[in-house]
Amino acid sequence: MKGYAMLGIGKTGWIEKERPVCGPLDAILRPIAIAPCTSDVHTVWAGALGERKDMILGHESIGEVVEVGELVRDFKPGDKVIVPAITPDWNTTEAQNGYSMHSGGMLAGWKFSNFKDGVFAEFYHVNDADGNLALLPADMDLRAACMLCDMIPTGLHGVELADVQFGDEVVVIGIGPVGLMSVAGAAIRGASKIYAVGSRPNCVELAKEYGATEIINYRNGAIDEQILKLTDRHGVDKVIIAGGDNSTFAEAVRMLKPGGKIGNVNYLGEGESIAIPRVDWGVGMGHKSINGGLMPGGRLRMEKLASLISTGRLHPEKMVTHEFHGLEGVEQALMLMKEKPRDLIKPIVLL
Numbered sequence: 001m002k003g004y005a006m007l008g009i010g011k012t013g014w015i016e017k018e019r020p021v022c023g024p025l026d027a028i029l030r031p032i033a034i035a036p037c038t039s040d041v042h043t044v045w046a047g048a049l050g051e052r053k054d055m056i057l058g059h060e061s062i063g064e065v066v067e068v069g070e071l072v073r074d075f076k077p078g079d080k081v082i083v084p085a086i087t088p089d090w091n092t093t094e095a096q097n098g099y100s101m102h103s104g105g106m107l108a109g110w111k112f113s114n115f116k117d118g119v120f121a122e123f124y125h126v127n128d129a130d131g132n133l134a135l136l137p138a139d140m141d142l143r144a145a146c147m148l149c150d151m152i153p154t155g156l157h158g159v160e161l162a163d164v165q166f167g168d169e170v171v172v173i174g175i176g177p178v179g180l181m182s183v184a185g186a187a188i189r190g191a192s193k194i195y196a197v198g199s200r201p202n203c204v205e206l207a208k209e210y211g212a213t214e215i216i217n218y219r220n221g222a223i224d225e226q227i228l229k230l231t232d233r234h235g236v237d238k239v240i241i242a243g244g245d246n247s248t249f250a251e252a253v254r255m256l257k258p259g260g261k262i263g264n265v266n267y268l269g270e271g272e273s274i275a276i277p278r279v280d281w282g283v284g285m286g287h288k289s290i291n292g293g294l295m296p297g298g299r300l301r302m303e304k305l306a307s308l309i310s311t312g313r314l315h316p317e318k319m320v321t322h323e324f325h326g327l328e329g330v331e332q333a334l335m336l337m338k339e340k341p342r343d344l345i346k347p348i349v350l351l
Contacts, residue, residue, distance in 0.1 A: 003056035003121030004330050009047040015054055017117065020125035024071040027129035028064030031119055031327075032080065033142040035348045036060070036334040038176065039151060040113065042269030045338065049114060058120035058330070059085040059112035059163070060082070060149035062142055065133075072129045076269050080136040082306065083119070083126060085150040086110050086297030090131040101294040102142070109297060120330045134302035137310055143323075144309050145350055147316035152305050153295040154265050155181025155242065159189055160290040161263030162238040166190035169236040171227055171255060172212070174243015175203045177319045177346045178265060180210055182240045182316055187211025195236070197243075200342055206318055224254040236260065246271045249290065254280045256288050264292035322347035 005015045006034040022028045040057050044049040065079045075081065088109035111127065111281035112118040126132055136145055155178045164170055170191040172182045173196035186194050187210060196212035198204055204215050215225050228235060235257040241248055241264040252262050253276055267272070281288055308314040321344055324333050333347040 001122040002327065003117065004058070004334070005054050005056045006044045006052045009051055010045055010051055012044055012057070012331075014054070015210055017054075017056065017121070017125050020117070022067045022069050022125070023127070024069040025128050025130070026069045027065050027072060027075060027126045027133065028067040028123055029061070029081070029083065029126060031061045031063050031121075032351050033348060034058055034060060034119055034330060034351070035146050035149070035346060036337045038337055039104070039267050040334060041338045042267055043113060046269040046281055048267070048269035050277055055113060056117035056121050056124075057113045058118035058149055059120035060112070060146060061124070062136060062145050062149070063124070065118070066123065074130050075133055081133040082145060082148050082302045083133060083137055084148075084153065084295075084297035085112060086295055087112070087132040088297055090128055100298060101296055107294055109238045110294060110308040120327075122327065125137065131167040132297060134299045135304065136242070137306060140306065140309060141317050143320045143348055144315070144317040144351060145306070147181075147319060147346070148302060148305055148309070150295065151177040151319065151346065153297075153301060154178050156185040156305070157293060157295045158182045158242055158265040159185035160174045161265065162240050162261050162292050163263070164189040164191050164238050167192045168238050169193040169195075169231065170212060170238045170240065170348065171195045171197065171216070171236050171252075172240045172242060173197045173223065173248055173252065174241070174261070174266065175207045175255050176243055179240070179242035180206055180319060180345070181211050182242050182265070183207050184210040186240065188313060191238075193261075195227060195230070202321065202343060202345060206345070209318070224251040224253065227255040238263070241266045246274045249274045250277050250280075253277055253286055253288055259284060259287045261289045261291065264290065265295070272331070311317055319346045320348050321345045324349045327351055
């Protein structure tokens with residue numbers, strides 16, 4: 001089969017590989033919609049996960065089942081399914097302890113284009129099919145559905161990690177597709193004021209549509225100082241980090257009230273450490289919590305998030321700005337994610 005792969009750090013290209021083998025609990029799918037992610041860019045061009053050779057990229061796909069293992073109960077060839085980016089092994093102790101995304105070790109629920117070939121291929125493998133696949137609602141637009149693989153669950157997990165409550169004042173740092181879903185999720189959760197940090201005009205407009213009450217342009221100065229000025233130096237209740245770099249945590253801590261929480265879903269692709277400002281962290285005793293997490297996967301999670309689209313509570317298809325057709329389009333779509341032109345939010349490839 002044909003696939004688009006990481007050939008090594010800084011190198012990508014098309015390769016031929018054997019079609020994956022289906023185990024008794026597994027499924028083999030062909031993609032019908034795929035999307036590249038900034039995580040793919042970090043993996044290839046920053047070497048964030050270390051060297052990977054001839055590993056097929058991609059972890060966002062809506063697929064059609066072509067084969068299932070003999071022990072799979074709920075899916076059959078021909079089913080169209082949502083495939084989360086994170087596909088845990090559900091019989092592990094980590095999953096039983098509530099952290100399925102780390103089943104088998106830290107981040108080990110993230111298999112596609114990390115430990116095994118991803119979805120940018122003619123066929124791909126999904127472990128534990130009954131636990132990880134969800135049927136695609138018949139009337140759901142593929143552009144919206146593809147956002148369920150990663151952008152929606154990651155953005156909403158940032159809201160969960162920050163523990164947004166009714167009436168909270170919330171800052172969302174970074175309003176790419178993940179941050180936009182954090183804005184939408186914070187609004188659904190009942191935040192009163194949502195400060196969205198970004199500068200690209202189309203992202204700003206969509207952030208407002210999703211519920212942002214104020215836009216903070218990081219080009220106008222340090223974002224913590226802008227937030228503190230707007231809040232009469234009180235700060236905010238919650239901060240969601242969906243963009244930025246290792247230095248962003250210091251700004252988040254400074255703008256946070258005592259007792260506040262930071263939820264990080266940003267993939268830190270470079271550097272060895274982050275710096276936490278000692279005094280602004282209450283010299284270690286300010287009750288300012290930092291929670292960073294990989295999105296949960298699983299069938300139930302996908303079904304619940306899909307219902308937000310089906311009932312009109314969430315409109316993720318508005319994030320799709322570029323559309324390609326055919327597997328060959330994945331190369332151009334990935335390069336768009338690498339170059340990030342100002343009119344880009346999210347590209348998608350339909351097959």
